[in-house]
Amino acid sequence: MxxxxxxxxxxxxxxxxxxxxxxxxxxxxxxxxxxxxxxxAGIYFFGPKAAYVTAISIISAVMSEWGVQKMTGRRSxxxxxxxxxxxxxxxxxxxATAPFYIPIIGSxxxxxxxxxxxxxxxxxxxxxxxxxxxxVLITWPRAMTTxxxxxxxxxxxxxxxxxxxxxxxxEEGLHxxxxxxGSKASLYTELFLGHRAGSLGETSAIALLIGAxxxxxxxxxxxxIPLTFLGTVAVVAWVFGGKTPETGKFLxxxxxxILHLLSGGxxxxxxxxxxxxxxxxxxxxxxxxxxxxxxxxxxxxxxxxGYPEGxxxxxxxxxxxxxxxxxxxxxxxxxxKKEKGK
Amino acid sequence: MSLATFxxxxxxxxxxxxSAGSKITPAAxxxxxxxxxxxxxxxxxxxxxxxxxxVKKGQVIGAQEGFVSAAVHSSVSGKVVGIGDFPLAIxxxxxxxxxxxxxxxTWAELKEDPDYMSLSPEAIKEKVKAAGIVGMGxxxxxxxxxxxxxxxxxxxxxxxxxxxxxPYLTSDYRMMLERPDEIIEGLKLxxxxxxxxxxxxxxxxxxxxxxxxxxxAAKGASGIxxxxxxxxxxxxxxxxxxxxxxxxxxxxxxLPMDVGVLVQNVGTALAxxxxxxxxxxxxxxxxxxxxxxxKEPKNLMVKIGTLVSHLIDECGGFKNGSSKxxxxxxxxxxxxxSLDVPVTKGTSGILVMSESEVVxxxxxxxxxxxxxxxxxxxxxxxxxxxxxxSEVGHYEECKEYNLWDCFECGSCAYVCPSKRPIVQFxxxxxxxxxx
Numbered sequence: 001m002x003x004x005x006x007x008x009x010x011x012x013x014x015x016x017x018x019x020x021x022x023x024x025x026x027x028x029x030x031x032x033x034x035x036x037x038x039x040x041a042g043i044y045f046f047g048p049k050a051a052y053v054t055a056i057s058i059i060s061a062v063m064s065e066w067g068v069q070k071m072t073g074r075r076s077x078x079x080x081x082x083x084x085x086x087x088x089x090x091x092x093x094x095x096a097t098a099p100f101y102i103p104i105i106g107s108x109x110x111x112x113x114x115x116x117x118x119x120x121x122x123x124x125x126x127x128x129x130x131x132x133x134x135x136v137l138i139t140w141p142r143a144m145t146t147x148x149x150x151x152x153x154x155x156x157x158x159x160x161x162x163x164x165x166x167x168x169x170x171e172e173g174l175h176x177x178x179x180x181x182g183s184k185a186s187l188y189t190e191l192f193l194g195h196r197a198g199s200l201g202e203t204s205a206i207a208l209l210i211g212a213x214x215x216x217x218x219x220x221x222x223x224x225i226p227l228t229f230l231g232t233v234a235v236v237a238w239v240f241g242g243k244t245p246e247t248g249k250f251l252x253x254x255x256x257x258i259l260h261l262l263s264g265g266x267x268x269x270x271x272x273x274x275x276x277x278x279x280x281x282x283x284x285x286x287x288x289x290x291x292x293x294x295x296x297x298x299x300x301x302x303x304x305x306g307y308p309e310g311x312x313x314x315x316x317x318x319x320x321x322x323x324x325x326x327x328x329x330x331x332x333x334x335x336x337k338k339e340k341g342k
Numbered sequence: 343m344s345l346a347t348f349x350x351x352x353x354x355x356x357x358x359x360x361s362a363g364s365k366i367t368p369a370a371x372x373x374x375x376x377x378x379x380x381x382x383x384x385x386x387x388x389x390x391x392x393x394x395x396x397v398k399k400g401q402v403i404g405a406q407e408g409f410v411s412a413a414v415h416s417s418v419s420g421k422v423v424g425i426g427d428f429p430l431a432i433x434x435x436x437x438x439x440x441x442x443x444x445x446x447x448t449w450a451e452l453k454e455d456p457d458y459m460s461l462s463p464e465a466i467k468e469k470v471k472a473a474g475i476v477g478m479g480x481x482x483x484x485x486x487x488x489x490x491x492x493x494x495x496x497x498x499x500x501x502x503x504x505x506x507x508x509p510y511l512t513s514d515y516r517m518m519l520e521r522p523d524e525i526i527e528g529l530k531l532x533x534x535x536x537x538x539x540x541x542x543x544x545x546x547x548x549x550x551x552x553x554x555x556x557x558x559a560a561k562g563a564s565g566i567x568x569x570x571x572x573x574x575x576x577x578x579x580x581x582x583x584x585x586x587x588x589x590x591x592x593x594x595x596x597l598p599m600d601v602g603v604l605v606q607n608v609g610t611a612l613a614x615x616x617x618x619x620x621x622x623x624x625x626x627x628x629x630x631x632x633x634x635x636x637k638e639p640k641n642l643m644v645k646i647g648t649l650v651s652h653l654i655d656e657c658g659g660f661k662n663g664s665s666k667x668x669x670x671x672x673x674x675x676x677x678x679x680s681l682d683v684p685v686t687k688g689t690s691g692i693l694v695m696s697e698s699e700v701v702x703x704x705x706x707x708x709x710x711x712x713x714x715x716x717x718x719x720x721x722x723x724x725x726x727x728x729x730x731x732s733e734v735g736h737y738e739e740c741k742e743y744n745l746w747d748c749f750e751c752g753s754c755a756y757v758c759p760s761k762r763p764i765v766q767f768x769x770x771x772x773x774x775x776x777x
Contacts, residue, residue: 010677010679011666015675015677015755017701018354018509018756019701020758023759023760119708121710122709122711277710280711330724330743331724333721334581
């Protein structure tokens, strides 16, 4: 009669009765870890200030999340790693010289306004870290565009300020860039390693790519957005990004795609921000469209806009299109034939 | 070499090692059986006995009622002691005939037919119908109906489903190992009844010995081929199996016969053989009793109407603080709330989950739109959208996302990192709308 005794202890629930090990916090913490190489590279090139800015950003983001969830009576979810990720990404998108209030205000806007006011994780329309960055960029344009020269770790605490490669390219042209970096080969090498001015976590292509490769291997991200994003940037840069060296006049098919791929926040953006699940299309076809759109807007801003860099605004603008893309590019139903005439 | 399969799907741990090594043994006959008159898709059978009647094993106790229905037979000899409503594993109540077993095992008169292969297609259908055979993979659709397709939908291929893609379950596997020749004979009979010259058997490749056995048994049988399939859930879903073996896609809301295919479970083929060869009705079936929560996992030959509690005792009882009992497999099976529900023709397994195996997912999180469910949905749906729309009550809008094409395989809920009860949301939306 053990059966009868046990009867009242049976758990009843809807199938399926087994679940995978995957969880939101596992995903978020994995992405956090994948950003560590780039963060370490940033600290190496820009010194303890880089660590300081990032730490303030992360702490403010987590505190903002905790505060809003407390105030609105929602379950606290600061352990899931998503607020840490937003803070980390924002920090990595700031100059190491940013004054302390910039990461604080940036995180507050990112978490409290962009994420929590829209309903919290899963409901935000825009990438929180990027809105946070856009806000502080527009509010404190000078502090946000004062870049320090990268130095070998921890020696040049009074480092000189300088311009980013894209800034030099925009204001003075390719010849100036080559003058600063010596040759094209050394320009590419320095960009690839990250030895250049820029936001503290965006400069080292190699470190970012190591993290991205890890995420691709774990299948936490797929190639669809990053590859189409980068590919579009490369093509547009090659076709429209060129100038006749002597006259400085516009010249088709003479641009430098590698320079554009390796500079600015493109790699950080394409692999870590344009792949944010919540704010990008979830169907593959839509993701390809999203990536191409990001690439086009980035290059439009870089080549024609007032800012030297356009990755942030490109992703934010494409975030606006996510709902309509998702609505119109649905998956193909099993067994459904293609409509005639197509 | 890549194995035949479909697009999408998941790879849950198969856990078949728990019961795979256990030979099919008859379960001890219970003192009484509770036989539902409705254990198939379609109209319930009509009671053909009254309380107090003496019945023999194999005697009709429920008569087929209408075209889509199936006859029900007694699985024991004894006395009818009750007719009334009892709960089934799926949760609803249905009329059951309760028979006290006199342990005589006295058979009703059966018409044997050693020359069964010369039966006419019509005669095969009649025997299948008389035996009350239904699909034994779980859906329990009356087989005689499937054998009578409308003229405009000719069948050219019969597929036997030996995929057994549900984790844990091993009943089909053991049948293929132990009775391969009879399964092949059953397939031949199915092919003959439909005038079909091509028969495929699809088996997931985590059962290489079953593949080998079936290949051996199929040797010399013209038109019959055995295929190893990629191990991927839900490989055994009808549409996915057809896609893997023939490349054909059953149209949305369509049936296998729309692409000229009939699919039957390997167990059903065995039942067809027994019906044609020995005139035996479907009164027992193989049930895997398995899981971390049962002392001795076994594959049992069980009389229809045996209560689950009886099988639990037969397998040594619970262990590890078992806390969930599922009728069927872990992906699509039903968690039962009482152990006093009967085994039916569609019960392929009883899964006893220990406390550690149970997923407590009441605190699910919002959809983070990661798209995993979209990638793996074998039907090409967007489960994330369905779950979100259903959650906020936009049931009608779910239809724009092909709500009714979902067959609730559960792959989406399995992969969901937010642990959302997606299948639950989809069922809710279905219950609130019309197809």
